[in-house]
Amino acid sequence: MIPAQYQPPLPLDRLILREGAPGAGDHMELDVLIVGAGPAGLACAIELANLGRREDTEINIGVLEKAEALGEHSLSGAVVNPKPFRELFPDVPDAELPFRRPVGKEAVYLLTAGRALRLPTPPTMHNGGNYVASICEIVRWLGAKAEALGVNVFTGFPAAQLLTQGRRVIGVRTAASDVNRDGTPGASFQAPNDLTAKVVALAEGTRGLLSQAWCEWERVVSPNPQIFALGVKEIWETKRPLDRIVHTLGWPLPSDAFGGSFMYPLEPNLVALGLVVGLDYRDAGLDVHALFQRMKLHPLFRRILEGGEMVEWGAKTIPEGGFYSLPARRSGDGVVLLGDAAGFVDVPSLKGIHYAMQSGMYAARAIFQALTTGDPSAARLAEYEARRVRPPRQQLVHRARSAPHAQHAPGVQGRVLHRGHQSSADDADRGAIPGWNDRGGQRCQCEEVGNPGLTPGVSKPRRSAHVQ
Ligand SMILES: Cc1cc2nc3c(=O)[nH]c(=O)nc-3n(C[C@H](O)[C@H](O)[C@H](O)COP(=O)(O)OP(=O)(O)OC[C@H]3O[C@@H](n4cnc5c(N)ncnc54)[C@H](O)[C@@H]3O)c2cc1C
Numbered sequence: 436m437i438p439a440q441y442q443p444p445l446p447l448d449r450l451i452l453r454e455g456a457p458g459a460g461d462h463m464e465l466d467v468l469i470v471g472a473g474p475a476g477l478a479c480a481i482e483l484a485n486l487g488r489r490e491d492t493e494i495n496i497g498v499l500e501k502a503e504a505l506g507e508h509s510l511s512g513a514v515v516n517p518k519p520f521r522e523l524f525p526d527v528p529d530a531e532l533p534f535r536r537p538v539g540k541e542a543v544y545l546l547t548a549g550r551a552l553r554l555p556t557p558p559t560m561h562n563g564g565n566y567v568a569s570i571c572e573i574v575r576w577l578g579a580k581a582e583a584l585g586v587n588v589f590t591g592f593p594a595a596q597l598l599t600q601g602r603r604v605i606g607v608r609t610a611a612s613d614v615n616r617d618g619t620p621g622a623s624f625q626a627p628n629d630l631t632a633k634v635v636a637l638a639e640g641t642r643g644l645l646s647q648a649w650c651e652w653e654r655v656v657s658p659n660p661q662i663f664a665l666g667v668k669e670i671w672e673t674k675r676p677l678d679r680i681v682h683t684l685g686w687p688l689p690s691d692a693f694g695g696s697f698m699y700p701l702e703p704n705l706v707a708l709g710l711v712v713g714l715d716y717r718d719a720g721l722d723v724h725a726l727f728q729r730m731k732l733h734p735l736f737r738r739i740l741e742g743g744e745m746v747e748w749g750a751k752t753i754p755e756g757g758f759y760s761l762p763a764r765r766s767g768d769g770v771v772l773l774g775d776a777a778g779f780v781d782v783p784s785l786k787g788i789h790y791a792m793q794s795g796m797y798a799a800r801a802i803f804q805a806l807t808t809g810d811p812s813a814a815r816l817a818e819y820e821a822r823r824v825r826p827p828r829q830q831l832v833h834r835a836r837s838a839p840h841a842q843h844a845p846g847v848q849g850r851v852l853h854r855g856h857q858s859s860a861d862d863a864d865r866g867a868i869p870g871w872n873d874r875g876g877q878r879c880q881c882e883e884v885g886n887p888g889l890t891p892g893v894s895k896p897r898r899s900a901h902v903q
Contacts (some may be wrong), residue, residue, distance in 0.1 A: 450648035452608060454600045456850070459608060460626030465497045465587075468800055470594045470607060470645060472500035473509060474570070474788050476638030477577035477776025479795030481523055484584035484804040494806060496586045496776035497630060497641040499607065501593035505578040506571035508640075510668060510749040511788060512697055512707060513570045514562050514680060515810070516537060517791035533576035534566035535701045540679035544735060546686040552737040560682055567680065567699050569707075570788065597645050597652075598629060603768035604633030604649065633657045634802045634810045635770050638795065643776035650762050650772075658759040661778055663752040664694065667727045668709035673743035676703035682785075683735070685693075687726045692716040696730060697785065706739060710787065713755060724750070753787070755777040766816040771798045 467483060469476040480496050489493040502508040520532050541562055578588055595610035609628045613621035637646045642663065648657075677700040684695045694712035699794070701707055710727040731740055741833040754760070754775055765772040773779075774791030780791065800818035805811040 445644075445648055445651055447648055447652055450596055450645065451652050452596045452598050454598055454605060456598075456608075457811050458627065460628040463497070463628065463630045463648045464495075464805060465630060465632040466495045467497070467634050467636065468606060468630050469496070469498045469636045469638055471638035471640055471643070471774075471776070471790060472502075472505055472578060472588060472590070473638060473640050473774060474500045474576060475640075475776070475791035475795040476500075476636065476732065477574065477581050477795070478519060478523060478792035479499055479636050479638065479773060480581045480588075480798045481577065481584060481588045481781065482796040483531060483803060484581065484586055484800035485523075486799065490803075490807070492803075492807065492897070494803075497587045497632070498581065498586060499592045499594050499609070499630065500588065500590045503591045505588065505590060506574040509574045510595065510666070510751040511570035511571040512668075512699055512709065512785065513568050513573075513788060514565050514697075514699055514786075515568045515573070516786060516789040518567050519789045519796060523792065523793050523796060529566075532566070533573045534568040535572075536567050538562040538565045538567060538680055539585045542679050542681050544681065544683045546683050546733060546735065548686050549734065551683070551733070554684075557783075559781075560596060562680060567701055567707075570702060573788070594630075594639075594645060597612065597635075597649060598631060601768075602653070604635050604770035606635060607645065633769065635796075635892070636802070637764075637770065638773040638791075639776045640756050641775040643772075646772050649767070650798050651771060653764075653767055655762045655767075657756070657762050657778075659756055661756045661760045662713065662715060662900040664711050664713045664755045664782070665723045665750060666709055666711040666753055667723055667750045668748070669727075669745050670701070670704045670710065670747040671740055671745050673704050673739050674741070675737050675739050675743075676700070677706050681735070687697050687729045688712065688735070689716070690717075691720060691790055692721065698736065704743075706743075708736065708740075711753060714752070727754050753782070754780055755782045757782060764813075764817070764818050764820070765794075766798075766813060768803075768813045769816075771802065771816055771819055775800055 455534055467480075469480055483494060483496055486492075500508075517529060517532060517534070520527075521529075521660045534881040541556060541560075542561055543554045543556050545554055546552075550635070585882065593610045594607035596608040597609055598606040601695050607630055607768055609630070611620075611627045612625045613623045615621050637643055637649065639646055676696060678702070681698040682695060683697075688694050693710055693715075694710065696708065696710045698706060698708040709729075710723065710730055712721075712726070713721045725896055730736060756778055757780075761777060762772065765777045773794045775787055777794065779794050780787035798816075801816050802811075804818060805815045808815065
């Protein structure tokens, strides 16, 4: 059985509404609406507000966040590349950015059940110049900066449906609140609200429902299907200090599963640790949460955790497809896709925060042009993608373009060799593994299937993929 063949189809008729569809309560009009207050959405809002101030142009910007408070749905390691922070806040010294501490020592280990073999750190995993941080604190800090610039941040409002006019995205409808299981209104029922804008930025993070719906509706495909890993993470107060950031490969993963662990010191006695496993493992009985609990008994982790206390826990998926899983377009009429929602994560270095922010900032510049020229068309907003070609984030995702697929080469050796390859290659083709093509080598078979879409009578083929 191949799970990808049993994915329920997206209910596009419920996710994409025509303008003026009945059922909404209030209506709010904005210039720019951003869905998702993560690093991508907030960086986009801040850059846009800054551009407006600089050019003396008033822009009404709204950010919708489904969490009740900023940062509540954020989960990450996190070791952060500070570059986009410096670009977005040129007057703020590093010491005042929302980081806990600079990365000092670092180590990579290959684990067996009882031992840890120290490996040379591959370049993709070098973190010199980066900072250890809490993503919740980053998001709260960015949110405060955005609000200080006049951005309206609405927390506790999930965007549930895209509003459209022809093929153009014109806004979102929020979810109704307090609806009974049978669909009837509860005691404190609130009708959904419509928010419309000249441009909508979808920054919903990994597996964003509206982003997926837009891609399917617009028949935007990618050379490879997006694939996902699951990251399970805990924060521990420890009795013993951790003096370095740690990454591991190998045990407790079976040889045909891809993944690894991290352990980062937020403070000397406050440690973030987690296990990330690609979700295309072949053993249906594999349980990432259970593996993580076993992993903590390994002497490498146990000597730090013993006597300590777990203070927080969370889990989240990571889009790990890389360059060839990016949607062929990340913009359309009235809409752009940002950050994890588009798949901007560099898996070999386990980094997505600075790419998310960078994509938000580039999109903001294209949106600003669209607003000032009165042309939020697909062609104008596509400048966001052109801007993305040269900067480091694009090169990085491109450099690692076949990385996740190659890392699925069978066995620990495959993964280690892969990382070795990443370490030694130094040209534009970095990450292109011989024998593992842009369709994920042996993993993916693509086929054309009919998709009636929303427009009656139109049945263009779309690409679907089976992961093997
Ligand atoms: C275990 C783990 C470890 C990681 N470690 C690192 C690391 O060390 N360094 C690093 O750089 N990156 C790391 N990452 C990746 C990083 O967390 C992401 O790349 C980054 O957070 C993406 O930012 P984003 O703004 O695109 O999405 P998110 O940070 O996911 O933000 C999206 C926001 O949108 C909101 N939202 C979603 N849908 C809706 C909706 N319909 N309506 C309203 N709001 C909505 C969500 O609540 C969320 O707040 C890690 C990820 C995981 C899971």
